[in-house]
Structure formats: structure tokens, C-alpha cells
Amino acid sequence: MKIARISLDQGPRYAILDEDTHQYLVLTDDPMFGKVEVSGQRIAQDEAQLLSPMIPRSKVVGYIGSYGSAGTIEDLDMFLKPNTAVIGPDDPVILPSWAQTVRHEPELAVVISRACKDIPASRASGVIFGYTVANDVTAVAGDKARAKAFDTALPTGPVIETDLDVADLHVVSRVNGEVRREGRTSELAFSVDELVAYASTIFTLLPGDIILTGAPAGVGEIEAGDSVEVEVEGIGVVANPVMRRG
Known part of the structure; x- marks a missing residue:
């Protein structure tokens, strides 16, 4: 599973890359601490503004x-x-x-x-x-x-x-x-x-x-x-x- 962090109007969100459709499926929560659950929102792979996939909490x-x-x-x-x-x-x-x-x-x-x-x-x-x-x-x-x-x-x-x-x-x-x-x-x-x-x-x-x-x-x-x-x-x-x- 490829997890990205993308910039949206509502702020940074996590998303899973669907490599078959070349779309990011936006998640409802941080997958490290919550369920891996899609929200229904989709972003085309070539239109997504990618952020660093992880900002370390510590180091x-x-x-x-x-x-x-x-x-x-x-x-x-x-x-x-x-x-x-x-x-x-x-x-x-x-x-x-x-x-x-x-x-x-x-x-x-x-x-x-x-x-x-x-x-x-x-x-x-x-x-x-x-x-x-x-x-x-x-x-x-x-x-x-x-x-x-x-x-x-x-x-x-x-x-x-x-x-x-x-x-x-x-x-x-x-x-x-x-x-x-x-x-x-x-x-x-x-x-x-x-x-x-x-x-x-x-x-x-x-x-x-x-x-x-x-x-x-x-x-x-x-x-x-x-x-x-x-x-x-x-x-x-x-x-x-x-x-x-x-």
C-alpha cells in the first residue's frame, strides 16, 4: 500500500494511491493512528500536490x-x-x-x-x-x-x-x-x-x-x-x- 500526504483546500490529508486508476483515495484519518478508511474523495495522481509523507513527531x-x-x-x-x-x-x-x-x-x-x-x-x-x-x-x-x-x-x-x-x-x-x-x-x-x-x-x-x-x-x-x-x-x-x- 502506497500512502501519500497531499495538500487540499481543507489542509493536508493522507491518501492511498490506487495504481490501477492512477488516483489518490483520500483517507478519513491519519493511517498510523486511525483506521485506513477512504472518505470517498478522489484526486487524480497527476493533479495531486504531494507533501512530505511523514513529518516526524520526534526525530x-x-x-x-x-x-x-x-x-x-x-x-x-x-x-x-x-x-x-x-x-x-x-x-x-x-x-x-x-x-x-x-x-x-x-x-x-x-x-x-x-x-x-x-x-x-x-x-x-x-x-x-x-x-x-x-x-x-x-x-x-x-x-x-x-x-x-x-x-x-x-x-x-x-x-x-x-x-x-x-x-x-x-x-x-x-x-x-x-x-x-x-x-x-x-x-x-x-x-x-x-x-x-x-x-x-x-x-x-x-x-x-x-x-x-x-x-x-x-x-x-x-x-x-x-x-x-x-x-x-x-x-x-x-x-x-x-x-x-x-
Whole structure:
């Protein structure tokens, strides 16, 4: 099931994508906390204004070095992003005025369904609501807070896919149509369930939290005027223009 968050006159609403009719079926409630029940309202897929499918209630947890790591999971660097960094499809990534170099990082992102702490990897699937596409935009800075946490530093979308085997998905990014970074989730040194489980040993994970699983290798610099796309097989593409704050 592909769940989107769309902008309507009455405000943001969740909707399910009907891939047969290419329509979004608007839901009556937030599917994470209420019933998945359609309201009867339908929006054509090519007319829907998509928002980020999830604004984290609490936090975004990220991993660095998870592709091709030769160490233990405890050796991976971790970081946090605030929910103010999250934007949706077609929203501009605004480069900070103080950053000379900014990079994009294509990633599979995990959306957490319920509160959990110290959950074993064998039970991690039970706390996963679904998966989405993320672009972990990162500035070169002296500390991770400035590098990772500035406004617009996390495009996500276009949907949350709730039924997906993530063991071997193609992850790719393009800048101005040119492939820049590419890999497969099978190249992760640790499974998605292991990454979720380990994050829960550090933080209490809450409903709506997002876990970034890491980015494959490649050239990632972006500049004002660029268009950057991130695609994860089975979920879709999130595309954003790049601008610079004056």
C-alpha cells in the first residue's frame, strides 16, 4: 500500500494511491493512528500536490558508513535531524549562505509505527510502518548539527510503501538527469532490521520517527540551479530544485 500526504483546500490529508486508476483515495484519518478508511474523495495522481509523507513527531535518526562497513554496527557514526529539516517533493532545497560545499545522499528511509526501546532485530519488522525515499542533504561543516540539521536538509517522499521487501532494492540519485550515486540495499553492511534495532538501543523510537539507512558511494555535490532526484525501487522518486539562501 502506497500512502501519500497531499495538500487540499481543507489542509493536508493522507491518501492511498490506487495504481490501477492512477488516483489518490483520500483517507478519513491519519493511517498510523486511525483506521485506513477512504472518505470517498478522489484526486487524480497527476493533479495531486504531494507533501512530505511523514513529518516526524520526534526525530530523524541517521547512519553514516553503513554501506560497505567492515566493522561492527557500534562503529557506525549516527546523527539526528530535526523535523524542521523535512520537506516534500518539489519543495526547494535551500543551501545555507555559510556553506561552500553541500552534498546530496540518496537513502532508503524507515518510518516507525509505535514506541519501542531495545527491540531485537528479530522483532524490528513489527515496529516498522513502512518505507520512503530520502535525500540526506549535508553541508561540509565543522559539526554534524550544522552539517545535517539546517532547514530543507531532508527531502522525503513521494509516498510511504507499507508492503515492501527491502533486502535488495536499487537506490539511485541524479543531478540534472545525470546519475551521481547508485547502489543496492543488499550492499548495506547491516540489514534494515538490524539498523532499526540498534537505533532503539540508543533512543526510544516513537511513532512517525524516521531512520535513514545510509547512502551508497558516489559524487554528491549540488549547487544552486541544480535539480536533484532520489529514487528507491518499489517506492518512487523524490525530486527537488536547489536554491541558495542569500
